[in-house]
Amino acid sequence: MNLHEYQGKEILASHGVRVQRGYVANNAEEAVAKAKQLTAETGTGWHVIKAQIHAGGRGKGGGVKLAKNLQQVEEIAEQIIGMQLITPQTPPTGKKVHKVLVAEDVYYPGESETSEFYMSVLLNRGKGRNMIMYSTEGGMDIEEVAEHTPHLIFTEEIDPSVGLQGFQARRIAFNLGLSGNAFKEMVKFVDALYTAYVQSDASLFEINPVLKTSDNKILAVDAKVVLDDNALYRHPKYADMRDILEENPIEVEAKAVGLNYVDLDGNVGCMVNGAGLAMATMDLIKHAGYEPANFLDVGGTADAKRVETAFKIILKDPNVKAILINIFGGIVRCDRVAQGVIDAYKNMGDAIKVPIIVRLQGTNAELAKEMIDNSGLAVHSAVQFQEAADKVKAVLS
Amino acid sequence: MSVLVNKNSKIIVQGFTGSEGTFHASQMIEYGTNVVGGVTPGKGGTTHLDRPVFNTVKDAVDGVGADTSIIFVPPAFAADAIMEAADAGIKVIITITEGIPVADMIKAYDFVKGKDCRLIGPNCPGVITADEAKVGIMPGFVFKKGEVGIVSKSGTLTYEAADQVVKQGLGITTAIGIGGDPIIGTTTKEAVELLMNDPETKCIVMIGEIGGQLEADAAKWIKADGNRKPVVGFIAGETAPKGRTMGHAGAIVGGADDTAEAKKRIMRENGIHVVDSPAEIGKKVKEVLG
Numbered sequence: 001m002n003l004h005e006y007q008g009k010e011i012l013a014s015h016g017v018r019v020q021r022g023y024v025a026n027n028a029e030e031a032v033a034k035a036k037q038l039t040a041e042t043g044t045g046w047h048v049i050k051a052q053i054h055a056g057g058r059g060k061g062g063g064v065k066l067a068k069n070l071q072q073v074e075e076i077a078e079q080i081i082g083m084q085l086i087t088p089q090t091p092p093t094g095k096k097v098h099k100v101l102v103a104e105d106v107y108y109p110g111e112s113e114t115s116e117f118y119m120s121v122l123l124n125r126g127k128g129r130n131m132i133m134y135s136t137e138g139g140m141d142i143e144e145v146a147e148h149t150p151h152l153i154f155t156e157e158i159d160p161s162v163g164l165q166g167f168q169a170r171r172i173a174f175n176l177g178l179s180g181n182a183f184k185e186m187v188k189f190v191d192a193l194y195t196a197y198v199q200s201d202a203s204l205f206e207i208n209p210v211l212k213t214s215d216n217k218i219l220a221v222d223a224k225v226v227l228d229d230n231a232l233y234r235h236p237k238y239a240d241m242r243d244i245l246e247e248n249p250i251e252v253e254a255k256a257v258g259l260n261y262v263d264l265d266g267n268v269g270c271m272v273n274g275a276g277l278a279m280a281t282m283d284l285i286k287h288a289g290y291e292p293a294n295f296l297d298v299g300g301t302a303d304a305k306r307v308e309t310a311f312k313i314i315l316k317d318p319n320v321k322a323i324l325i326n327i328f329g330g331i332v333r334c335d336r337v338a339q340g341v342i343d344a345y346k347n348m349g350d351a352i353k354v355p356i357i358v359r360l361q362g363t364n365a366e367l368a369k370e371m372i373d374n375s376g377l378a379v380h381s382a383v384q385f386q387e388a389a390d391k392v393k394a395v396l397s
Numbered sequence: 398m399s400v401l402v403n404k405n406s407k408i409i410v411q412g413f414t415g416s417e418g419t420f421h422a423s424q425m426i427e428y429g430t431n432v433v434g435g436v437t438p439g440k441g442g443t444t445h446l447d448r449p450v451f452n453t454v455k456d457a458v459d460g461v462g463a464d465t466s467i468i469f470v471p472p473a474f475a476a477d478a479i480m481e482a483a484d485a486g487i488k489v490i491i492t493i494t495e496g497i498p499v500a501d502m503i504k505a506y507d508f509v510k511g512k513d514c515r516l517i518g519p520n521c522p523g524v525i526t527a528d529e530a531k532v533g534i535m536p537g538f539v540f541k542k543g544e545v546g547i548v549s550k551s552g553t554l555t556y557e558a559a560d561q562v563v564k565q566g567l568g569i570t571t572a573i574g575i576g577g578d579p580i581i582g583t584t585t586k587e588a589v590e591l592l593m594n595d596p597e598t599k600c601i602v603m604i605g606e607i608g609g610q611l612e613a614d615a616a617k618w619i620k621a622d623g624n625r626k627p628v629v630g631f632i633a634g635e636t637a638p639k640g641r642t643m644g645h646a647g648a649i650v651g652g653a654d655d656t657a658e659a660k661k662r663i664m665r666e667n668g669i670h671v672v673d674s675p676a677e678i679g680k681k682v683k684e685v686l687g
Contacts, residue, residue: 123499125609125647128506128580143652160507201500230472230646231498260644264636275577275644276551276606279633280675283657286636287674295637297644328553328560330536331424361560362536385557386676 001227004052006101007241008205008225015196018189018219020211022103024052031077032070034102044104049076052099054246056224057087063097066105073102098245106221110214116221117176117212118142119190121197121205124157132156132164132194136176138209164194178212185218193220200238201231254313259296261313266291268392269314269323269354271307273298273332281326288389290396293320302327302337308344311352322355322395324388329362338368342375355380355395359388400546400571400591400598401489401515402465402530409457409487410435411478412469414445421469421493421534422446428531433461454485465489467523467532475519476501483509483516490582491532492518499646502580509582516582520645522552522574533574543568545682546592548585549604550577550611550645554633554675558602561679567686570598577606577645586615593625600627600686602678603669606648607634608655613663620667627685630669631678632657 003011009019021042023034035047051063058064063085067073077100086094107114116138124131135153137145146153154175158164166187173186189210197205206224213219232239244252254261260275264282268290272278275297282292294317298310307325314323327337341358359382360368372381380395382388402408408425412418413435423446426432434449434457441452451457454466466487470478475494482490490509497505497519509516517524523533527542539556541563549555552574559569573588575581585605592598605612612632619628635657637643639650650656661671672681 123503123579125579126614128503130503160503198500201498203499228499230496231500233473234498262638262641262643264638272553274551274553275648276549276554276604276633277557279606279637279643279648280551280554280557280631282636283633283673284675292636295643328556330539330553330556331420331534362539362556384676385561386674389674389676 001229001232001242002054002246003225003227003241004054004099004243005050005223006052008223009220011200011225011238012193012196012220012223015199016192017196018217019223020103020106020219020221022101024099025077025102026099027081028074028078031100031102032074035067035070035073038102038104042104046105047073048103048105049073049080050101050103051080051083051085051097052101053085053090053095053097054243055087055089055095057089058085061085061087061090061094063087077102095246106211106213106219108214112214112216114214115212116209118145119193119207119210121194121202123203127157129160130158130197132158132172132190134172134176142208158194163198164191180216182212182216182218185216189218201228201235202226203228250313250316253316254296257309257313259298259310259313262295263317264292264294265319266293267319267321268396269293269317269320270326271296271298271310271314271323272326273300273302273328277326277328281324284385284389285324285392288393290392293317300332302332302340304340304343307337307340308347311344311348315352315354320354322357322392324392325356325358326388327360329360329365333363334360334368335364335371338371341379342371342377345377345379357382357388357391357395359383359385361385399526399529400595401517401524401573402526402532402571404431404529406431406465406489406530406532407433407461407463408465408467408530408532409433409454409461409463410467410469411454411482413437413450414440415469418469419446424534424537425531428537430530430532433463454481454487458485458487463487465532466491468492468494470494472496472498476505479505479516480508483512483514488514490514490516491521491523492516492582493521493523493534494518495520497578499579502578506580506582517573518576518581520578521576521581522555524571524573525569526571527569535572535574539563540572541568544570544597544599544686545602546570546595546598546600547572547602547604548588548592549574550606550647551604551633554604557675558604558631558678562602562682565679565683567682570595577647579609579647584614585611586618589615589619589628593622598626600629600682602682603628603630605630605632605660606645607632607637607643607657608647608649608651610655612660613654616664616667616669619669624668628669629678629681629685630661630664630671631675632660632664633675
């Protein structure tokens with residue numbers, strides 16, 4: 001589950017990680033009030049107004065701006081809230097901004113220069129262990145650093161039986177070229193960051209930049225936090241942080257009825273049992289010369305109610321010109337699925353305006369084909385995988 | 398000799414008396430699998446499906462000599478069930494459960510490493526050795542006996558591949574579902590190696606998905622090992638957009654190396670017969686076996 005910057009920072013701060021402080025505002029008036037509050041609490045003169053969307057590159061798109069007085073806070077907040085923010089990580093039409101984070105200025109001048117680092121915490125899949133990935137090259141696109149100066153990216157693997165050890169945190173701080181107070185602060189920061197990661201059941205923390213301030217504090221200026229969906233059951237407060245405005249509305253609806261659905265750009269809708277077979281079905285559609293409109297895994301049950309629900313979800317996408325149902329029935333009986341399709345089609349009647357191709361293989365597949373063929377409905381049946389692709393071609397050309 | 402499970406395996410079911418455990422255990426028994434009992438803490442001493450129920454895996458090992466376990470325990474408790482099995486001396490632990498938190502699997506994986514056991518899964522359909530043992534949820538009737546081994550991250554796509562192979566007049570030795578989670582007990586390479594070393598398996602089908610490095614690692618090993626047996630490969634998820642999880646928690650493209658295209662290229666470079674369309678798997682196997 002993705003979170004906004006302000007939510008990620010809340011989680012970090014609650015575990016003792018120093019972050020750039022700030023408050024969320026939903027409109028310009030609130031932004032001004034929060035700016036005043038922030039100044040009272042932190043002494044900050046200037047404020048940074050940051051658009052809150054589930055995407056990076058917000059600065060590049062004009063979603064992060066410095067305000068040097070309250071008038072500017074109001075103007076900038078007014079401009080950013082409600083804008084369609086386009087960044088390299090959003091769809092071409094951008095994402096609508098509903099909130100801003102009014103944050104303190106952390107680049108204040110002082111006894112030393114500021115430095116920006118990169119730090120992320122994530123799973124090393126190959127090892128089955130967590131790792132901290134970090135670099136002296138903060139404040140930039142890490143993928144570019146990886147391409148041009150990979151030797152400036154370090155990793156530190158954590159042994160799960162003992163957790164992050166002091167010598168590891170020190171190694172990180174030394175590799176980042178720190179000494180004195182900044183060194184001590186970084187060791188504390190890394191330790192708190194890793195603790196936060198483990199305790200919140202995160203699947204990714206990306207802090208870019210980690211800032212060494214001019215007075216040698218270490219803090220997170222930005223925070224991208226992704227939580228492990230499988231662990232949300234044990235973090236109900238985090239589960240509540242979900243922002244459905246950031247998600248595709250069809251996907252939200254599908255999830256609410258227990259269907260695993262991802263919206264795509266094409267025009268052939270699909271309904272399959274099993275994620276691997278669903279992906280393979282999407283690939284098959286592509287090889288037939290078309291593009292899948294969605295990924296949809298109906299899982300282990302494919303009775304009339306489920307099929308009807310899935311039809312309705314798929315048809316919410318106006319681009320859908322045909323629907324391919326591909327069910328491999330093991331425990332699930334193909335004749336039951338066929339009945340489900342027939343019943344759903346009859347119940348929905350005119351609501352289904354596109355051809356349906358049903359490919360059922362496995363238990364009672366031949367019987368299922370007979371039922372579909374004899375139903376008198378505009379439903380085409382297939383048994384072999386390739387046959388299904390050929391029928392998609394036939395109905396669409 | 399067969400791979401991982403056979404007619405002599407003594408199989409217990411963890412989560413035996415739950416609805417999933419009960420249903421699939423019955424199906425396994427119907428197939429002819431040697432299910433010797435099961436574990437449900439608190440129900441030890443009772444009988445279920447005409448077999449003994451034990452309170453702990455250790456009791457089952459001591460009581461009926463269990464050496465293999467299949468886990469149907471819910472996600473919040475599944476990692477614990479894995480560790481209990483390893484601790485009790487179970488040699489092959491097959492975890493069907495989907496939805497285990499990654500943090501729990503980090504611990505379980507670390508725990509079982511270095512113990513004398515093999516973990517398969519989690520989030521997998523299990524393992525089947527045709528005509529001998531079905532330790533999983535796959536439809537047994539699809540897997541007719543023959544000479545082709547299968548390694549796959551998927552469930553239904555595995556059944557599809559097996560069905561295609563059988564319809565070509567061939568059959569299956571052992572099909573290993575390694576699972577679709579980011580942390581799994583047995584990698585593609587490890588599963589392929591088992592089949593490479595199985596004298597009954599003459600050809601291996603390797604089915605992968607977007608996300609992670611397992612297929613690339615397996616491909617390199619296959620070549621380094623001398624391409625001893627023909628391998629037919631397919632990677633699902635060519636059409637998946639970057640950064641989105643496609644059903645399986647591990648099926649997510651992170652960079653340039655874990656796309657379907659990149660994996661297929663690496664597989665081809667290492668002598669694997671890669672098919673681009675999932676409808677061609679059976680045909681290609683028939684072709685390479687001659």
